[in-house]
Amino acid sequence: GQQLNQSPQSMFIQEGEDVSMNCTSSSIFNTWLWYKQDPGEGPVLLIALYKAGELTSNGRLTAQFGITRKDSFLNISASIPSDVGIYFCAGLKDNYGQNFVFGPGTRLSVLP
Amino acid sequence: GAVVSQHPSRVICKSGTSVKIECRSLDFQATTMFWYRQFPKQSLMLMATSNEGSKATYEQGVEKDKFLINHASLTLSTLTVTSAHPEDSSFYICSATGPSGNTIYFGEGSWLTVV
Numbered sequence: 001g002q003q004l005n006q007s008p009q010s011m012f013i014q015e016g017e018d019v020s021m022n023c024t025s026s027s028i029f030n031t032w033l034w035y036k037q038d039p040g041e042g043p044v045l046l047i048a049l050y051k052a053g054e055l056t057s058n059g060r061l062t063a064q065f066g067i068t069r070k071d072s073f074l075n076i077s078a079s080i081p082s083d084v085g086i087y088f089c090a091g092l093k094d095n096y097g098q099n100f101v102f103g104p105g106t107r108l109s110v111l112p
Numbered sequence: 113g114a115v116v117s118q119h120p121s122r123v124i125c126k127s128g129t130s131v132k133i134e135c136r137s138l139d140f141q142a143t144t145m146f147w148y149r150q151f152p153k154q155s156l157m158l159m160a161t162s163n164e165g166s167k168a169t170y171e172q173g174v175e176k177d178k179f180l181i182n183h184a185s186l187t188l189s190t191l192t193v194t195s196a197h198p199e200d201s202s203f204y205i206c207s208a209t210g211p212s213g214n215t216i217y218f219g220e221g222s223w224l225t226v227v
Contacts, residue, residue, distance in 0.1 A: 043156075
């Protein structure tokens with residue numbers, strides 16, 4: 001299906017630095033999902049957001065559902081080498097899992 | 113969380129043969145599953161939406177006679193790559209809508225190599 005916009009496309013950071021990436025769309029979504037994909041594996045769900053303005057944490061990860069319902073961001077604090085991978089956002093427009101779109105991903109590299 | 117499993121994780125087949133990849137929802141029923149293809153360093157490309165008990169809906173440009181999808185039960189969808197060619201070699205991933213309907217879970221992916 002159609003894609004969301006994710007930025008940045010890729011980023012190189014030093015171990016220990018904080019990371020911020022976002023996902024934007026011209027459409028409104030009811031749910032935002034963030035996934036991480038390690039090389040050669042399927043995406044793993046990191047955080048799910050269900051309400052506008054919702055801020056949710058999962059360990060060193062924090063994500064927020066934008067007030068306008070058209071965007072979301074994901075922050076990673078104190079990055080470590082295993083944070084390397086591709087981070088995808090996904091937006092769901094309904095509660096039946098049928099009408100969703102994916103972002104192109106943000107590729108994160110962590111330098112030791 | 114809900115678990116989706118794919119099998120096999122890696123398969124090598126000869127050109128001209130068919131190969132089947134299974135996608136199972138292990139601890140929930142999935143009326144809808146999705147199949148993707150992913151090329152190296154690229155995003156997921158949705159191939160088709162698989163609905164239990166009905167025909168799959170294919171994305172534009174995906175050959176339905178080449179990529180046969182069957183969703184015969186609420187926990188299993190299969191993708192069969194027919195008359196495989198080397199250009200079909202890729203990473204295939206499935207996903208399923210979770211029990212609540214507002215989350216999607218992915219399988220581990222299946223590497224297909226056609227020689």
